[in-house]
Structures are given as C-alpha cells and as structure tokens.
Amino acid sequence: MASELTPQQVLREWLLTMLGELGGSVPTARALKVMEQRYGALLSEEDWTLTKRGDESKWWNRTRFERKNMERAKLLVPASVSRGIWTLTEAGWEEYRRIPKVDPTVEIVEEPRDSSPAQPPNEPAGKVSPSRAEVNTQRIIRSTAVADHVKRIHDHTCQVCGIRLTTPKGAYSEAAHIQPLGHPHSGPDIVANVLCLCPNHHLLFDFGTLSVSDDLIVTDHSSESSLGHLREASGHLIERDYLAYHRNHHGR
Ligand SMILES: [Zn+2]
Known part of the structure; x- marks a missing residue:
C-alpha cells in the first residue's frame, strides 16, 4: 500500500469535484463526510495517520489547508463570509469545469456563464x-x-x-x-x-x-x-x- 501523502493538488481536485457536484456549497462537516465516502479508499496509510496534535487525520488537515489555499486563490468564498459553508466562487466554478471528468459518456457542454445563475456544470x-x-x-x-x-x-x-x-x-x-x-x-x-x-x-x-x-x-x-x-x-x-x-x- 502506498505510504506517501496524497499531494495537495490532488486534494484540491477532489475538493473542487465534490463541491461542483453538490451544487457549489457544502457545510464543513458534510464536506468531511462526503470526501471520506468518495475518496477514502484512495487515501494512503500515511494520509490516515493523525497529525502531531492528534485531533484529526493528516489528509483532512491537509484538505482544510488546501481550502485556505483555494480561498487565497479566490476559488472559494472567504470562510469569514460564508460562515462555515465551503462555497465556490465564479472562478472556482471555472476551475471545476476544467477538471477532466471521469465518465467519458457524459458530454461537457460549455455555456456562457451569464446566461443564468443556475447553469448546471457538466449537465x-x-x-x-x-x-x-x-x-x-x-x-x-x-x-x-x-x-x-x-x-x-x-x-x-x-x-x-x-x-x-x-x-x-x-x-x-x-x-x-x-x-x-x-x-x-x-x-x-x-x-x-x-x-x-x-x-x-x-x-x-x-x-x-x-x-x-x-x-x-x-x-x-x-x-x-x-x-x-x-x-x-x-x-x-x-x-x-x-x-x-x-x-x-x-x-x-
Ligand atoms: Zn419530501
């Protein structure tokens, strides 16, 4: 079994995918649960070990770190504004759409962003x-x-x-x-x-x-x-x- 930590870039892609597929905003506790369900099997043993403080797994600690990175990159709404709800910005949605989708049978239709606030990504x-x-x-x-x-x-x-x-x-x-x-x-x-x-x-x-x-x-x-x-x-x-x-x- 792999013992390396999952790279930050991969955690970012997972986070974007999860947020995009759930409609763009997810409360923190739910983000943890969904990430665990979806990607738990892909995490390494090292990912699952606890941080030095011992209060959470390394992968979740690093995912939260990545959330902050994404906030700085303006891909997520600042936590102070979104009140604990992890929320994609317009730039975040664009980034989400750039991630190659796994299912090749689903056609990706690029629509102009301003057509509607509810333009489904990858519908x-x-x-x-x-x-x-x-x-x-x-x-x-x-x-x-x-x-x-x-x-x-x-x-x-x-x-x-x-x-x-x-x-x-x-x-x-x-x-x-x-x-x-x-x-x-x-x-x-x-x-x-x-x-x-x-x-x-x-x-x-x-x-x-x-x-x-x-x-x-x-x-x-x-x-x-x-x-x-x-x-x-x-x-x-x-x-x-x-x-x-x-x-x-x-x-x-
Ligand atoms: Zn009902």
Whole structure:
C-alpha cells in the first residue's frame, strides 16, 4: 500500500469535484463526510495517520489547508463570509469545469456563464425524446445520468420537505419528472424537467396533490395550504414551462 501523502493538488481536485457536484456549497462537516465516502479508499496509510496534535487525520488537515489555499486563490468564498459553508466562487466554478471528468459518456457542454445563475456544470445531455423499446409493454428508457445528476446536486435532499433518507446502501431520493415522459405527455428527460424528491412527495407530485408555481411555491391541494418555497440548488435550473404543464394537466 502506498505510504506517501496524497499531494495537495490532488486534494484540491477532489475538493473542487465534490463541491461542483453538490451544487457549489457544502457545510464543513458534510464536506468531511462526503470526501471520506468518495475518496477514502484512495487515501494512503500515511494520509490516515493523525497529525502531531492528534485531533484529526493528516489528509483532512491537509484538505482544510488546501481550502485556505483555494480561498487565497479566490476559488472559494472567504470562510469569514460564508460562515462555515465551503462555497465556490465564479472562478472556482471555472476551475471545476476544467477538471477532466471521469465518465467519458457524459458530454461537457460549455455555456456562457451569464446566461443564468443556475447553469448546471457538466449537465448530462439527456434526451428530448426518450427512446422507447418494445418489450411486452412499451417502456421508456430513461437517462439515469440525468436523474443521478439532479439527485447529486441536491445530495438526495427532498426539494419539498428537506428530508434526506439514508439506507445501508447510502442516501436515497427519487428523480421526479415534472412533465411526464410517457404518452401523451412526451416530456423531455433533461435536468430542467426533473425534481429531486423523497418517495412520498414524488407520489403526491405525480398525482397532482402537489403543484409548484412559477415562483416555486409548493401548494398541497389536499388542504389547499402552502408548503413554502421549493428548495433550490445552484446548478439546477427548473424550466417554468414544465411546471405550467404539470399544473394544467392536473387542473391547477
Ligand atoms: Zn419530501
């Protein structure tokens, strides 16, 4: 097993990747957890030894050091401003997009930065007309890249209730299509037509018990009460046309 410390540059790339994929900002405690989950297996024995002070592993100590380096390089919002939330700056996002992505099947689309505050980095292309395969029933082949991308941006947190379910196999959430994919709706399988929801809110949304206004206010029509604002994440633009389709379809 390797005994060298993971280089600062590698820690920086991991940090950027993690932040980018989680939508650009992550609280410190969560950053530690996610980094551990994703990269723990790649760390060396030396990385896992404790610092001289003995209160943390060397790799985490060095990751926090790298966070400061990145702050100085203006890739992260200063800790004094972001209050413990590790947050990418515009330059940080640019740096994130420069990192070669591991999955060669995901197409990287470079968009002008000013088009929207929510231009998703490395958004999977998805399918405007999902392909259909005739088996016994007609099944729509969904792009799991799109669903996975949205779930990752929200870190599996329901956009309606904020609940994040955890299972022994990891966090669980569902990707809900706003304008349904199947006939006769023919909604597109793209990020802008997908919400990250818990199973309960996915079901209620699909049945039209929940609707979402253009201002992203969620209404529960079983009690005609507002459930507040849909939780947003940078990197996930929700196309209002699909919300309107969903409301019209359910007579809202
Ligand atoms: Zn929920």
